[in-house]
Amino acid sequence: MHSQLINLTSDTLTKPTPAMLDAMMTAEVGDDVFGQDPTVNALEKKMADMFGHEAALYCPSGTMTNQIAIKAQTQPLDEIICDELFHIYRYELGGYGFHSGVSMHVTRGNRGIMSPQMVHDAVKPKADWNPNSRMLIIENSINMGGGNYYTIDEVKALVAMARSHNLKTHLDGARLFNVLVETGDTPMEYGKLFDSISICLSKGLGAPVGSVLISDKETISYARRVRKVMGGGMRQSGYLAAACIYALDHHIDRLRDDHRRARACADKLESVSWVSEVFPVSTNILIFKEADHLKVADVVAALKARNIECLAISDRLIRWVFHLDIHDDMVSQILELPDHLV
Template sequence: MYAPTPPNPDAPPLRINLYSDTQTRPTRAMREAMLNAEVGDEQLGLDPTINALCARVARLLGKEAAIFLPSGAMCNSIAILTHCRPGDEIIAHESAHIIEAEGGAPWALAGARVHGLPGARGFFSADDLRASLRGASRYAAPQTLLEIEQTSNLGGGAVWPLATLQELAGIAHEAGMATHMDGARLMNAVVASGVAAADYAAPFDTVWIDFTKGLGAPLGAVLAGSAATIDQAWHWKQRLGGSLRQAGICAAGCLYALDHHVDRLAEDHANAKRLAEGLAGVAGIVIEPPDTNLVYADVATSGRTPGAWAESLRAQGIMVSVMGRTRLRLCTHLDVSAADIEETIAAFAAIN
């Protein structure tokens, strides 16, 4: 599903990087904050900057405790390992990141399978969830975890409505299941909808936010939940080699991002909207209107494959993602300006 443009030594220098918001680079001010960070042994709880970040994220998400981890994928894996046992079943959308982009980690690490539910824009309904529940049976895998991705990446960066999340989590809890939110782009949902992060997180037993996407830090994610759950998560962090030493250098970048890079996500959303409007005028391209910072372009009727589009754009110094057989993904972030958007629109029109 994720297919980066192959390196081309003859391609011109990369000027506009719309491949992913993971491509953001720490700003000079963020680097200075990292340089000046107080540090200590994170594994022993002695890093004051890590401790400050975890406490702040726990408050932001309305949870008792939080744990700093190197990546969002590790947050998902540790949450799954904490909630599930070998042979268990997780219910998620069929396009969920834990299915499509984490190397089969639920199966490989936790021994848990993922049952993917269909639905447009990465969503499924309360009726879909109810229909997937089997009840206790000695013949079937125990269904122990509901997983939701906010925003839905392969759903076009779509924002789950709060009422839907509350209803789904309620059904899962009533069925005896735990609930987990993959909040890789949760702050994009917060900025786009005006709903507080704690409100989105409230129905979920565990939730995390990533600092390496739109928030622009070079490293780090924070998983939050009850104190007991995070205590269990620490065991898995230790087992997986995620315990760190003077990681406050990284946490300082995350704290800087919370102070300076959340509100500005609205700029990314505005740039994505403008990009979608511009590309909608290019013959043979069908645009999925964006909720946030992800623009998906279906090029099936353009006469060119997504790979051919990506190659032609890369020849002009523009990098995009190839997403499957017919789609391109263009992701706006803090290293993409409004002028870059106009240049990209013009490049598409010129190729066509």
């Protein structure tokens, strides 16, 4: 009965579908360090056009696109503003200090949602002893918030505040398409608001590798050099870019299925004795707290014994992420979990 492995660890686990593999196998490729890979060039143009920006750069990871965006738009002794839950602050090893020599002001938003006032308060007065407040970063959707998101109006208000302080704006849109399928907003609207945007193709969209940084020509031309010095210049990366193009053409609308499945599982978790709180589900991420009398590790182990793999993201919280390789029959299996698991 529990024969299928259901791996909810992350939406980065997906493997290329046969049709995606086919697109990869038949890709036309060249050496992208020389700018001669037609498929990489096509991906970069497609994404720049989609967001109404001048240029784009295909990179091996979202960490790299985020870090290059910071490097390309700040100077040492600058400061960037982001929320304490954002990936750039938590899980990129302090790369902003390592690569760019900048400091970070972190806000304490509500599950990652910061207010314009918080941004205003974060901006430092000019003084020899203060870093220069230079850039606002917004993550949308918010991974560690539980896949919740800023509405476009909230983003606009934050960006207006940032602009009133002459801050650059960067979007960590690792899962922006999860937001767009829910809200009906367009990439163009987001393109107008941000100086640079990072989009991950290797998360919900299901490509095996890569993220794209989108910005103006000058920023991207410098970003190419930064990518090279970080060792991210790839050669026949068109094989990978072909998967990204396929993902953009075929895997956006289906994100709604992931969201529907996450909601169904959240409803289930509301009713079981081993869960004390379920964060509201907005997209493909479901975070819940185990019951007070239990230990998070025991719940994760009990789920594993039933072939459900997932991650404890703190000593109280467990995260389930829904993706391309989670199907309705697996959801049915989850809906049959017993009321007393541990």
